[in-house]
Amino acid sequence: MAAVGIVVALLVWMATLLLISIWKHIYSSWQLPPGPFPLPIVGNIFQLEFKNIPKSFTRLAERFGPVFTLYLGSRRFVVLHGYKAVKEVLLDYRNEFSGRGEIPAFRVHQDKGIIFNNGPTWQDTRRFSLTTLRDFGMGKQSNEQRIQREAQFLLGALRKTHGQPFDPTFVIGFAPYNVISDILFHRRADYNDKTALRMLSLFNENFHLLSTPWIQLYNNFSGYIRYLPGSHRKLMKNVSEIKEYALEGVKDHQRSLEASCPRDFTDTMLLEMEKEKHSTDPVYTLDNIAVTVADLLFAGTETTSTTLRYGLLILMKYPEVEEKLHEEIDRVIGPSRIPAIKDRLDMPYLDAVVHEIQRFIDMIPSNLFHEATRDTVFRGYVIPKGTVIIPTLDSLLYDSQEFPEPEKFKPEHFLNENGKFKYSDHFKPFSAGKRVCVGEGLARMELFLFLASILQHFNLESPVDPMDIDLSPIAIGFAKVPPHYRLCVIPRSQV
Numbered sequence: 001m002a003a004v005g006i007v008v009a010l011l012v013w014m015a016t017l018l019l020i021s022i023w024k025h026i027y028s029s030w031q032l033p034p035g036p037f038p039l040p041i042v043g044n045i046f047q048l049e050f051k052n053i054p055k056s057f058t059r060l061a062e063r064f065g066p067v068f069t070l071y072l073g074s075r076r077f078v079v080l081h082g083y084k085a086v087k088e089v090l091l092d093y094r095n096e097f098s099g100r101g102e103i104p105a106f107r108v109h110q111d112k113g114i115i116f117n118n119g120p121t122w123q124d125t126r127r128f129s130l131t132t133l134r135d136f137g138m139g140k141q142s143n144e145q146r147i148q149r150e151a152q153f154l155l156g157a158l159r160k161t162h163g164q165p166f167d168p169t170f171v172i173g174f175a176p177y178n179v180i181s182d183i184l185f186h187r188r189a190d191y192n193d194k195t196a197l198r199m200l201s202l203f204n205e206n207f208h209l210l211s212t213p214w215i216q217l218y219n220n221f222s223g224y225i226r227y228l229p230g231s232h233r234k235l236m237k238n239v240s241e242i243k244e245y246a247l248e249g250v251k252d253h254q255r256s257l258e259a260s261c262p263r264d265f266t267d268t269m270l271l272e273m274e275k276e277k278h279s280t281d282p283v284y285t286l287d288n289i290a291v292t293v294a295d296l297l298f299a300g301t302e303t304t305s306t307t308l309r310y311g312l313l314i315l316m317k318y319p320e321v322e323e324k325l326h327e328e329i330d331r332v333i334g335p336s337r338i339p340a341i342k343d344r345l346d347m348p349y350l351d352a353v354v355h356e357i358q359r360f361i362d363m364i365p366s367n368l369f370h371e372a373t374r375d376t377v378f379r380g381y382v383i384p385k386g387t388v389i390i391p392t393l394d395s396l397l398y399d400s401q402e403f404p405e406p407e408k409f410k411p412e413h414f415l416n417e418n419g420k421f422k423y424s425d426h427f428k429p430f431s432a433g434k435r436v437c438v439g440e441g442l443a444r445m446e447l448f449l450f451l452a453s454i455l456q457h458f459n460l461e462s463p464v465d466p467m468d469i470d471l472s473p474i475a476i477g478f479a480k481v482p483p484h485y486r487l488c489v490i491p492r493s494q495v
């Protein structure tokens with residue numbers, strides 16, 4: 001009898017908890033955007049396909065509209081889907097939604113640096129970094145010259161493959177790595193340098209791990225699974241190793257710093273730290289500088305490198321596009337002059353191909369998480385401070401009104417009927433507003449100049465039939481990760 005009493009009491013207790021949780025949810029969410037009903041503890045976990053969360057968002061947007069609410073555990077998300085809603089959030093509510101949603105895998109970066117900083121130092125660190133990146137891009141050596149110089153090293157490394165099949169991941173990765181490393185540390189590495197290779201492989205591995213279902217789960221339930229074994233441990237170890245590398249570089253610079261002639265971005269930040277020496281609440285601590293440098297090194301390398309790598313695979317699949325590019329390059333630049341940014345004006349086809357590569361690969365489909373910095377009324381809903389905001393980018397890049405047949409790779413998406421470049425305001429792979437990518441200008445310059453240089457000197461050849469090339473990403477999460485592949489580059493002078 002006593003046992004039955006205990007079971008009944010337990011059941012009553014559980015039912016009460018469930019009712020309280022449902023009531024709390026209804027009470028707190030009555031002014032929130034609509035969304036699927038969340039279960040206690042797990043939230044809407046069963047409404048999401050963890051292998052392809054962006055696809056789940058699209059499905060939910062069809063059901064609930066362009067602004068909807070979701071829960072993962074007790075974490076509240078508001079997702080924006082489609083041009084109007086995303087643009088409104090990023091531009092008209094630029095202050096209210098400019099916080100950064102936490103990504104537990106980057107806990108050592110939290111509230112430091114730029115990307116994962118949701119604290120009071122973000123604004124100053126971002127502003128200072130933008131100005132300094134611009135100054136070093138316009139200084140004695142402009143970013144254009146930096147990229148042009150690096151392109152020659154890249155061409156040299158490609159020639160060394162002697163037309164044999166190779167995996168382009170690291171050969172291509174060295175080019176953007178050296179450009180950003182030169183800006184940050186005033187140094188570049190040979191294409192077989194062990195330390196640089198180690199960094200490149202850590203960046204590449206992290207980009208992939210961040211896009212796996214397990215890490216999507218970890219980032220939302222880290223409280224429960226932090227102590228379990230799994231790839232989140234590897235990811236966090238890698239993040240710490242990259243930060244340690246950046247910190248060593250910063251300390252090296254500190255030892256040889258000369259106030260009268262800052263050599264690079266790091267020196268300039270260290271001088272700022274000197275100025276704040278007596279402040280009780282400094283922005284530029286060694287730790288903040290190291291995280292800023294690590295942010296720029298990772299973001300400045302892996303994004304551009306992945307875009308170039310994916311782009312070359314796409315061009316192998318569509319040799320007719322490559323042929324048109326060769327024709328334009330030969331006509332506008334010729335076989336020997338180094339490609340320059342001013343050529344872009346006379347090269348609408350290459351410009352359109354670069355845009356279409358970025359649109360088609362849709363590299364960061366759900367953007368980086370933003371966060372509401374205060375209680376905000378948006379379209380009549382009340383979005384509480386601390387809510388994670390997801391202004392999806394794929395919903396713009398794959399908008400079928402703006403880009404007919406969005407699933408197809410068509411440079412014509414960015415060309416008008418006269419073959420001139422056609423601008424689209426839906427093209428937002430770098431996001432927009434207060435958190436817009438810090439490296440947009442640099443990345444666009446690199447994509448144009450590196451692709452022009454490679455195609456000026458080489459024909460791409462696939463070791464497999466182009467018809468058999470599958471362009472589907474191998475992981476979709478934080479990023480869309482391109483499949484592994486091999487390619488041959490054949491010097492055009494030998495053709």
Ligand code: HEM
Pocket residue numbers: 100114115116126180295296299300301303304307363364367368369429430431432434435436437438439440442443
């Ligand atoms: C193809 C190349 C690139 C793409 C597609 C890309 C895309 C993005 C996106 C979508 C964001 C998030 C924006 C938001 O939260 O609304 C971002 C942020 C950022 N990117 Fe990029 N990026 C690229 C290259 C670069 C480069 C070359 C650098 C460095 C020189 C860089 C540095 C950053 C930084 C520091 C942030 C954080 C901004 C902040 O939180 O205030 N990115 N990027």
